[in-house]
Amino acid sequence: MPRPQSRPFRQGASQFSFQENLVFEKTYYATHPDMMDGVSNEELRDRYLVGGLFRDGEIVLTYSHGERFIIGGAVPGASILPLPVQTEPDSAAGHSLLERRELSVVNIGRAVGVVTVDGERHELASRDALYVPMGSGTVTFEGEGARFYLLSVPAHRAFPLRRLTLADATPMERGSLETSNARQIYQLILPHVCQSASLCLGMTILEPGSVWNTMPPHVHERRSEIYLYFDLEGDDRVFHYMGKPEALRHIVMENEEAVISPPWSVHMGSGTRAYSFIWAMAGENLDYNDMDVKDICQLR
Numbered sequence: 001m002p003r004p005q006s007r008p009f010r011q012g013a014s015q016f017s018f019q020e021n022l023v024f025e026k027t028y029y030a031t032h033p034d035m036m037d038g039v040s041n042e043e044l045r046d047r048y049l050v051g052g053l054f055r056d057g058e059i060v061l062t063y064s065h066g067e068r069f070i071i072g073g074a075v076p077g078a079s080i081l082p083l084p085v086q087t088e089p090d091s092a093a094g095h096s097l098l099e100r101r102e103l104s105v106v107n108i109g110r111a112v113g114v115v116t117v118d119g120e121r122h123e124l125a126s127r128d129a130l131y132v133p134m135g136s137g138t139v140t141f142e143g144e145g146a147r148f149y150l151l152s153v154p155a156h157r158a159f160p161l162r163r164l165t166l167a168d169a170t171p172m173e174r175g176s177l178e179t180s181n182a183r184q185i186y187q188l189i190l191p192h193v194c195q196s197a198s199l200c201l202g203m204t205i206l207e208p209g210s211v212w213n214t215m216p217p218h219v220h221e222r223r224s225e226i227y228l229y230f231d232l233e234g235d236d237r238v239f240h241y242m243g244k245p246e247a248l249r250h251i252v253m254e255n256e257e258a259v260i261s262p263p264w265s266v267h268m269g270s271g272t273r274a275y276s277f278i279w280a281m282a283g284e285n286l287d288y289n290d291m292d293v294k295d296i297c298q299l300r
């Protein structure tokens, strides 16, 4: 079967992406904590920052070797965008991308969007999420003004498809305005809300005037995590901290950019204004509390 025309790597694609992949725009390799020593800002961004996911009329997928996360975005505009099928290896070519994977979709746009899974239409209002099980076939995205954030990880079992809304979730109130970290943590894909094989996902919304997230920070050796920052204005930035707690580094992030947190890294940030972020994890278990919280005085 003829292979689809491959896409050239966009500017700024990793210097380490030596193997061109037909479905994924960029591959993020797993990294060793020693690789933080003396790393330049550009290398740091190349290894962990996932930008350019939301391009008008396109679906953009990237691949991380950490938990084999697919991290992507779909902005349909006037078109209907299909989730691509697998192209490699030959034994999988033409099969659904979700043959052995589960998928989450969150509409971070302001308008309603529609995700159609095997012919069934699911309307996602702004901030709604959809859990799409392993074994699903065709998935398409549509809706002018909708912006879909996509995450997928390997699964061993199919759980029911679910639409999840913030209104149905009971947020955890954390932090305070006095410490500039008052925020609501919405758990959306976790066992007590929505079953999944490996994926956990939620949304955290900071109160106006609060800028710090996940402070004090934590690490979780048994899971990787992906943060997507959004609800920022044009010139606003989040200063995202990563690395081992005693050797922090930061990445300056813009609206609608994601960042990979390896299992050995903290993940926390401070913004130039309040913002929201979607956090997603996968790995050894689905226990949200399987984390090792650090004291602020342990940070260096």
Ligand SMILES: O=C[C@H](O)[C@@H](O)CC(=O)C(=O)O
Pocket: 183, 185, 202, 203, 204, 213, 214, 215, 225, 267, 279, 281, 291
């Ligand atoms: O492992 C869990 C994740 O880092 C997030 O849930 C943290 C978070 O949303 C927050 O503190 O605001």
Ligand SMILES: [Zn+2]
Pocket: 218, 220, 225, 267, 291
């Ligand atoms: Zn975490």
